[in-house]
Amino acid sequence: MGDNYVISEIEKDHILFLLEQNKRSDNRELNQIREVNIETHYVGKAEGSAVVTLGDTKLIVGVKAILGSPFPDTPNTGVITISAELSPLASPYFEIGPPSNAAIELARVTDRAIRESHCIDLSKLCIVPEKSVWILFIDFYILNDAGNLFDAATLGAIAALATAKIPKTKVGEDGVVEVLEEKEPLKIDHYPVSVTSYKVGKFNIFDANFKEERVSNSRLTFGFDEDDHIVSVQKGRQGVYTPEEIKKILRESLLVSKTLRKELMKALSKK
Amino acid sequence: MAGDGTVQLIDEKGKRVDGRDLDELRPLSIKIGVLKNADGSAEIRMGKNIIVAAVYGPRELHPKHRALPDRALIQCFYRMATFSVNDRKSPAPSRREKEISMILADSLSSVVLTEKYPRTAIDVYMQVLQADGGTRCASLIAASVALADAGVPMRGIVSSVAAGLINDKVALDLYDLEDQKGSGDMPLAYAPTLDEISLLQLDGIFTIDQFEESLDLAVKGAKEIFEIQKNALKQKYTDIRADVKEVPKAEAKEVPKAEAKEVPKAEAKEEPKA
Amino acid sequence: MSVIKVKNHEIVIPGDLLAEGNFKYGEGVIRKGNVYYSTLVGLFQDKGEFIQVKSLKGKYVPRPGDLVIGKIVEVGLTNWIVDVGAPYSAVLLANNATDKRFDPVKDDTRKIFDIGDIVLTKIASFDRTRDPSLLTNERGLGKLRGGRVIEIEAAHIPRVIGKKGTMINMVKRLTRTQIITGQNGRIWIHGKKPEDEIKAIESITKIELEAHTQGLTDRIREMLSNGQTENEK
Numbered sequence: 034m035g036d037n038y039v040i041s042e043i044e045k046d047h048i049l050f051l052l053e054q055n056k057r058s059d060n061r062e063l064n065q066i067r068e069v070n071i072e073t074h075y076v077g078k079a080e081g082s083a084v085v086t087l088g089d090t091k092l093i094v095g096v097k098a099i100l101g102s103p104f105p106d107t108p109n110t111g112v113i114t115i116s117a118e119l120s121p122l123a124s125p126y127f128e129i130g131p132p133s134n135a136a137i138e139l140a141r142v143t144d145r146a147i148r149e150s151h152c153i154d155l156s157k158l159c160i161v162p163e164k165s166v167w168i169l170f171i172d173f174y175i176l177n178d179a180g181n182l183f184d185a186a187t188l189g190a191i192a193a194l195a196t197a198k199i200p201k202t203k204v205g206e207d208g209v210v211e212v213l214e215e216k217e218p219l220k221i222d223h224y225p226v227s228v229t230s231y232k233v234g235k236f237n238i239f240d241a242n243f244k245e246e247r248v249s250n251s252r253l254t255f256g257f258d259e260d261d262h263i264v265s266v267q268k269g270r271q272g273v274y275t276p277e278e279i280k281k282i283l284r285e286s287l288l289v290s291k292t293l294r295k296e297l298m299k300a301l302s303k304k
Numbered sequence: 305m306a307g308d309g310t311v312q313l314i315d316e317k318g319k320r321v322d323g324r325d326l327d328e329l330r331p332l333s334i335k336i337g338v339l340k341n342a343d344g345s346a347e348i349r350m351g352k353n354i355i356v357a358a359v360y361g362p363r364e365l366h367p368k369h370r371a372l373p374d375r376a377l378i379q380c381f382y383r384m385a386t387f388s389v390n391d392r393k394s395p396a397p398s399r400r401e402k403e404i405s406m407i408l409a410d411s412l413s414s415v416v417l418t419e420k421y422p423r424t425a426i427d428v429y430m431q432v433l434q435a436d437g438g439t440r441c442a443s444l445i446a447a448s449v450a451l452a453d454a455g456v457p458m459r460g461i462v463s464s465v466a467a468g469l470i471n472d473k474v475a476l477d478l479y480d481l482e483d484q485k486g487s488g489d490m491p492l493a494y495a496p497t498l499d500e501i502s503l504l505q506l507d508g509i510f511t512i513d514q515f516e517e518s519l520d521l522a523v524k525g526a527k528e529i530f531e532i533q534k535n536a537l538k539q540k541y542t543d544i545r546a547d548v549k550e551v552p553k554a555e556a557k558e559v560p561k562a563e564a565k566e567v568p569k570a571e572a573k574e575e576p577k578a
Numbered sequence: 579m580s581v582i583k584v585k586n587h588e589i590v591i592p593g594d595l596l597a598e599g600n601f602k603y604g605e606g607v608i609r610k611g612n613v614y615y616s617t618l619v620g621l622f623q624d625k626g627e628f629i630q631v632k633s634l635k636g637k638y639v640p641r642p643g644d645l646v647i648g649k650i651v652e653v654g655l656t657n658w659i660v661d662v663g664a665p666y667s668a669v670l671l672a673n674n675a676t677d678k679r680f681d682p683v684k685d686d687t688r689k690i691f692d693i694g695d696i697v698l699t700k701i702a703s704f705d706r707t708r709d710p711s712l713l714t715n716e717r718g719l720g721k722l723r724g725g726r727v728i729e730i731e732a733a734h735i736p737r738v739i740g741k742k743g744t745m746i747n748m749v750k751r752l753t754r755t756q757i758i759t760g761q762n763g764r765i766w767i768h769g770k771k772p773e774d775e776i777k778a779i780e781s782i783t784k785i786e787l788e789a790h791t792q793g794l795t796d797r798i799r800e801m802l803s804n805g806q807t808e809n810e811k
Binding site: 343344361362363364373374376415417420421422423424452453454455456457458459460461495496497498534537538541542 | 589591592593594595606608615617618619633634635636637639665666667706707731733790
């Protein structure tokens, strides 16, 4: 994401210079997140949707439910599938074409937090075992990349799922599934959030902005559920961490997760 | 047009299913400058359509061999989000999206002063977040103001709306249901200050009279929409002015008289150097 | 008969009818017969027989002689590709970089400028057919070290500089910083203390945001002399 952007030496030096004094270029604390805004029910044609802004980062998530067949090895469970598009609309550094590796990583890391937290009971998406289940398509469109797409994406996914309504169904005697007009809310059992930090020099910063991401060589994403379980981890880029560093970042990330979840729950309580 | 004209789309009082008169537009709002990274951007809501347009450029064109030696190339990318329609749309670009992208680029190219930026690209991205009929027109309305917001020089602003046939009557700005059950649809792009039509398509069956009536109605609709585009563009700057408390008169005369004289002749497009 | 149809300093949009008759005109204006139209969103300026529309936004277009701040984005054996924030990337040939003659066999371009370096440079040539070429072998030009670089709309640079440099000199004096303004909208600010740099950046941001309003010099002076910065939203 933005890999063909050349960050200037002056900007690099400046970001480091500020960090030495415990400061950031946008006047934040090292573990302070930018202003979060989550707007749900954005797109009426989607079963669920959310627009998330994190500072200047902006993305939209839509959930679509389609009837389909289960995988043969899991005949009693529904399916979720997550995809992300880094549209060139969102950044001068995104290119048109099939999903980039960055888009695939973003979708997969978000997928892991959603799936492994068991936030949705997939067995409830099963209508007729082996025959008919709901497939939930969770699709992201990045509208403005100003850094930290990972955490914004997970917030959006959960907000869209938690406000999604899925049509009721009726199974006829012949086994044919009828989709009814009436809809019911999708039940969410857990509220995972993802917290990403970037290492710049010897400092770890949270909710990095675009330029801070460009200066960094190591990224660490933790997914937490509301019981402080770790549900997903992704270490990205070529930089490295010591085990002690990982443990320290874990503690800090957990604290940040509380702030993010508070914002999420605040947005969800509105509707 | 899928419709055969048999579905009742106009009631006995002459109102349409969504309560509009035949010559009435859907509610329309435009927000300028909604995306930080883009050089210019706009979000439009037209009925239930929600579309975001972003402009990048003029900028270098890759691959370079596509560059035009004497002007900028306007590239449009009209795309629908998977969740923008009732059934999930495949994420891959369809032939429809590609064709629409092309005709939108043609329409915008007619007003942009492309010769100012030879060999460059002006990229216009239009993402349909929710579709409710008439998305190409709504995209064009947003793209046109996004270009102006980006500071791209243009001869005028393109506006756009469709007229169509529902129950054999000419109606303005068809929405999804009318689009599907009606018997004809005619999207048009029109620049009111130039009196130029830069996009015209039609499907369905129209009599000559119906066609002419549709054309006139769409032009009238485009003029109304243009007023909203205009206000949206001016609003952004009027807001900043209103925020500033005192506005003393001093600086208006600061421009030295000599400066005006330095301008060579009427053809000079460059700003005089101070 | 020459008639101006728009009030001075009014905000106009592309296609707006500005005037009829015989006028000299500058940027943002096209003429069709005897009628003049705006091509930009901007401020209409009526200076007697001369009219123009000052754009509020837009890409920087290089002009020979412009002083610009560039970023090295590619290093070649005998040249650099420099991002100057224009629709065209600029080329700096090694022979135009320093006073010394460049020998591609012995000399290493990377030792002069490397990727990510910020350089103060001048547009040596540019026309419709060729990308801009740069030079840094004049006094005062070359790599900028330390400080910060910010980017604003190139169209607002004259406003930041002010009439005969009044605005920028005031900001420099009151914030105790060194400031170099590139005509491409990039500004380099170097202060002894980061707080001073931040103050300078805040004033420049304010100038840009309110570029099309009047009485700006006084407001900036007030903001800086009070020693406190206004709360921008």
